[in-house]
Amino acid sequence: xxxxxxxxxxxxxxxxxxxxxxxxxxxxxxxxxxNTALTLVYVAASPQPKLQAHRVLEExxxxxxxxxxxxxxxxxxxxxxxxxxxxxxxxxxxxxxxIVAGCRGQRAVRxxxxxxxxxxxxxxxxxxxxxxxxxxxLPLQGPVLVGIHGSPASEPATALAFxxxxxxxxxxxxxxxxxDAEVPALANREWTGLTRRSWSALQSAAEKTLAERLxxxxxxYPDVTVQRMVVVNRPAERLLEHAGSAQxxxxxxxxxxxxxxxxxxxxxxxxxxxxxxxxxVARQR
Numbered sequence: 001x002x003x004x005x006x007x008x009x010x011x012x013x014x015x016x017x018x019x020x021x022x023x024x025x026x027x028x029x030x031x032x033x034x035n036t037a038l039t040l041v042y043v044a045a046s047p048q049p050k051l052q053a054h055r056v057l058e059e060x061x062x063x064x065x066x067x068x069x070x071x072x073x074x075x076x077x078x079x080x081x082x083x084x085x086x087x088x089x090x091x092x093x094x095x096x097x098x099i100v101a102g103c104r105g106q107r108a109v110r111x112x113x114x115x116x117x118x119x120x121x122x123x124x125x126x127x128x129x130x131x132x133x134x135x136x137x138l139p140l141q142g143p144v145l146v147g148i149h150g151s152p153a154s155e156p157a158t159a160l161a162f163x164x165x166x167x168x169x170x171x172x173x174x175x176x177x178x179x180d181a182e183v184p185a186l187a188n189r190e191w192t193g194l195t196r197r198s199w200s201a202l203q204s205a206a207e208k209t210l211a212e213r214l215x216x217x218x219x220x221y222p223d224v225t226v227q228r229m230v231v232v233n234r235p236a237e238r239l240l241e242h243a244g245s246a247q248x249x250x251x252x253x254x255x256x257x258x259x260x261x262x263x264x265x266x267x268x269x270x271x272x273x274x275x276x277x278x279x280x281v282a283r284q285r
Contacts, residue, residue, distance in 0.1 A: 005077045009037035011096040016056040019134035023102030026132045028064045031074035039077040043085040086120035093125040100130045129281045142247040143171040150209045157252040157282040162221045171225045177235035178206035206230045236270035243275045
């Protein structure tokens with residue numbers, strides 16, 4: 001199952017379906033942006049005719065050649081791998097800079113089966129995973145949006161978001177959602193002095209937490225303008241509100257524990273199911 005490509009760079013999984021085109025287009029653009037190779041991979045089950053797989057790969061290579069200029073075109077590799085898609089792509093992710101997966105759109109993602117490729121990649125890949133919807137407009141402008149929570153576990157997403165914003169010359173929106181669970185609950189939602197003070201204290205604490213999570217990164221990336229956004233509750237919902245104007249959304253990974261397709265982090269799951277903007281799920285090697 002191991003790849004013959006020593007430095008795969010940007011890896012795009014293809015299967016010949018129409019939704020692969022958006023992933024191919026975005027992946028090729030990323031390879032040019034990063035000045036790295038583009039590797040197109042078709043993972044075929046054993047009984048599947050290899051002739052069809054080779055034809056799909058050849059068409060994909062032509063598609064990329066047609067959309068890129070010969071002077072800026074990245075090195076293009078194509079590879080046919082026999083086996084199950086998730087283990088094959090996870091194995092490739094050990095050497096890849098980024099895995100790009102296309103999907104058929106919002107409705108299809110909402111119906112992800114237990115054994116689907118996408119949840120397995122998000123859980124087990126050793127590099128970041130980009131998810132590109134077939135309806136994605138693939139904008140070249142707009143900010144990079146990242147969801148940050150209060151623990152060090154959000155560090156990989158923060159690091160990736162700064163890197164992507166710097167690479168694109170884009171503003172970074174760092175969104176942090178805090179909970180109002182500690183604010184006294186009032187039946188008629190009257191705002192007493194105590195409630196106001198509690199709310200204000202929590203808001204200040206949230207702003208401090210976000211500042212701590214961003215500490216060091218702004219010094220490391222002085223070219224990136226950061227807009228800090230502190231909101232109350234429902235982080236996934238808040239990310240969705242701002243994703244439409246972004247060129248890229250970065251979210252943290254749910255980790256490798258649990259059953260693939262079943263224990264995806266709630267924010268990660270909601271964003272992947274709902275957002276048409278390209279999404280990168282941060283992973284750690």
